[in-house]
Amino acid sequence: MTDSRAIDPAHFRQVLAHLPTGVAVIAAHGPDGPIGMAANSVTSVSLDPPLVLFCPARTSTTWPELRAVGRFCINVMAGHHEEVTRRFAAKDTDRFAGVAYADRATGPALADALAWIECEIEDEHEAGDHTIVVARVVAMEAASQGHEPLVFFRGAYGSFRPPDADRA
Numbered sequence: 001m002t003d004s005r006a007i008d009p010a011h012f013r014q015v016l017a018h019l020p021t022g023v024a025v026i027a028a029h030g031p032d033g034p035i036g037m038a039a040n041s042v043t044s045v046s047l048d049p050p051l052v053l054f055c056p057a058r059t060s061t062t063w064p065e066l067r068a069v070g071r072f073c074i075n076v077m078a079g080h081h082e083e084v085t086r087r088f089a090a091k092d093t094d095r096f097a098g099v100a101y102a103d104r105a106t107g108p109a110l111a112d113a114l115a116w117i118e119c120e121i122e123d124e125h126e127a128g129d130h131t132i133v134v135a136r137v138v139a140m141e142a143a144s145q146g147h148e149p150l151v152f153f154r155g156a157y158g159s160f161r162p163p164d165a166d167r168a
């Protein structure tokens with residue numbers, strides 16, 4: 001085993017990249033238009049009250065904007081959303097250009113997402129170079145059927161075919 005005090009950041013990234021995750025776009029109505037960022041750190045936390053979390057980097061410039069709004073819509077991305085997702089991680093670009101969405105109370109709901117989780121920020125915990133943001137779910141909806149999820153694994157995008165996909 002490696003000495004935990006000497007974990008190299010690149011090694012940390014490389015090993016954690018073996019944990020497959022879903023991918024979301026956290027989106028809100030900013031004062032000058034829609035704002036959003038890609039995140040694969042979304043996790044379910046609590047049923048009662050209904051809480052989820054995500055972890056923005058302390059270097060994120062979008063997180064302070066989301067924080068100022070106080071509420072956001074978590075869009076769970078589908079397998080065909082790779083290019084859209086890349087856009088939401090890119091700098092110096094209009095992330096919403098050409099992206100279809102509907103306005104919901106908490107933020108933009110991207111077209112063809114797998115689920116929309118509407119949240120209000122409840123709490124924040126500093127955690128190293130990231131912040132753990134705990135958010136209360138105020139509304140939520142899952143697409144009834146259709147697309148496969150976008151999966152992030154070892155730094156690359158893929159998808160997952162549910163066992164019952166043929167019956168959907």
Ligand SMILES: Cc1cc2nc3c(=O)[nH]c(=O)nc-3n(C[C@H](O)[C@H](O)[C@H](O)COP(=O)(O)O)c2cc1C
Nearest residue numbers: 037038039040041055056057060061062088089152
């Ligand atoms: C698949 C994927 C997952 C990401 N997950 C996170 C995350 O959980 N937290 C985070 O701060 N950034 C995450 N990022 C990076 C941000 O999307 C991006 O670096 C950030 O939005 C940079 O712009 P900003 O300064 O506008 O925040 C992820 C990027 C990708 C492509």
